[in-house]
Amino acid sequence: MKWTNDRADNVEDRRGSGGGGMLVGGGLGTLIIAAIIFFLGGDPSSVLSGGLENSAPTEQRQLTKEELQIKEFVRMLSFENNETWTKIFSENGLRYEKPKIVLFENVTQSGCGTAQSSMGPFYCPADQTVYMDMSFFGELQSKFGAKATEFTVAYVMAHEIGHHIQTLLGTTQKVDQQRRSGQYSEAEMNKISVATELQADFFAGVWAKQTNNREHFLEPGDIESAMEAAAAVGDDNIQKRSTGYVNQEAFTHGRSQQRVEWFTKGYDTGDIREGNTFEQLLK
Template identity: 40%
Template sequence: MKFNPDADLDTSGVEDTRGSGGGRSGGLPGGMIPVGGGIGGIILLVVILLLTGGLPGGGGSDEPVTQNTAAGNLGSCKKGTDLQSNSNCRFVFYQNSIESFWAAELPRRGKKYTRAPLRVFEGSVNTGCGPATSAVGPFYCPPDKRVYLDIGFFETLQNDLGARGGEFAEAYVVAHEYGHHIQNLYGILDRIKTRNGPASDSVRSELQADCLAGIWTNHATTVPNSSGQPLITELTEDDIARGLDAAASVGDDRIQSKTQGQVTPESFSHGTAEQRMRWFQKGMDSGDMTACDTWSANSL
């Protein structure tokens, strides 16, 4: 994955609250449920980690986890060249590219696009859905229309879920959460009534968000910034493979196998590894939102 060093970056849609004290500790209150909370049911995973100190047979990563704690505030990311001094500027690239795409795509379809800031936090954060901790994993909060991300999640993705990791694996996760924002703008999230089961509304919503992430991926190398320059200049086959691998790593069956030693489809909330890869790939192949109708699909 290559970023344009000459690109101008827009930090107005990125809120970096790390080091600001975050918010109160504690989970999200009942009834105020974030979407994509724990992109693959990470809440259960973290509970297991806290109780046992780790997962049996974790690992599997073939790329070192990027150390993020020493990097500067994302508000300093103004140019593509700032990546050289602050590797976390890549998250501004992701956010700029994803929002720039949807801000152009939705009006083309007759729908107004409303911005959704990416709020980067560490440990805990206050949200429109209530106080949350990193244990929730990346999530989208419909009431305040924000995507929430603790960058430390990607260490969990690699070290405990066995994902290969890499920049595009990160971009997939961010794009998935923005997929939930698109659903919110279309009123689709109001359709979620059943939250568990292999064909539940929750699973259909999550798979659709994977597909929408694929739609952005299809166009990623052509999405310009406000100056008309492409933000991302190259995605390789290896990048795509890492994105698909990340999608598989957060499949319900993969996580349940690691945390429970067995798979219980009746408790699925996000879809299987195979389903998540397939719907992500479907979006990448088509580049068109009409390919992402998981709600009328007889077979997921």
């Protein structure tokens, strides 16, 4: 993908700040659940509620040239997300509020509790912040077979900002109310979770389409790399690689094919109004 000259001011870089440390506590169950949440999604507070603790912080260090370059790349992506979503919201009579982006390594604190690198990128609705440990993208390639490219990063970040869009539209709050009401079975809540994640994929596709219309930043292979990443983090692929079998009733993020389809639909239509995954999945 082509870099633009724009940079956002809502990116906080905590790498090298001495905030890392070894995690203790939580138990094997927490680690297993965290491994599932590793990929692209959701609010980790339920996993973290058991209370993970930090050991003594590591020493501060200077960021490498490559790490500084990554920060500039994330600042660019953040700006282009803000520009595109401000335009889309304005066209629909709404006001867009920028999320915060935090880069960290190992461990940091979030509004949803302690964040650790093994969880991968996630959005916390409590503080409207996307948390990203960039080591995730190496894991994405080595463990789940998706090639890590610049546009892979762009897709993942756009997916997490898609969860921010859901918070601004009230979708996140509605899903949380449904979860706390006790009126829905675990299987029903899993379907609602899948619809939530697929809509974030759809929003990522809308962002890619609208941003490319404005900046012409896509290059051959970019959309394919996003679809490859979407497929890699499908529940069926993760379960098969992790356990050797697939349990569809336990899906929370959607099948690989579904994730690709909804990202593609967002990209093909470029229209936020076409992304009602709840209506289609919960019939």
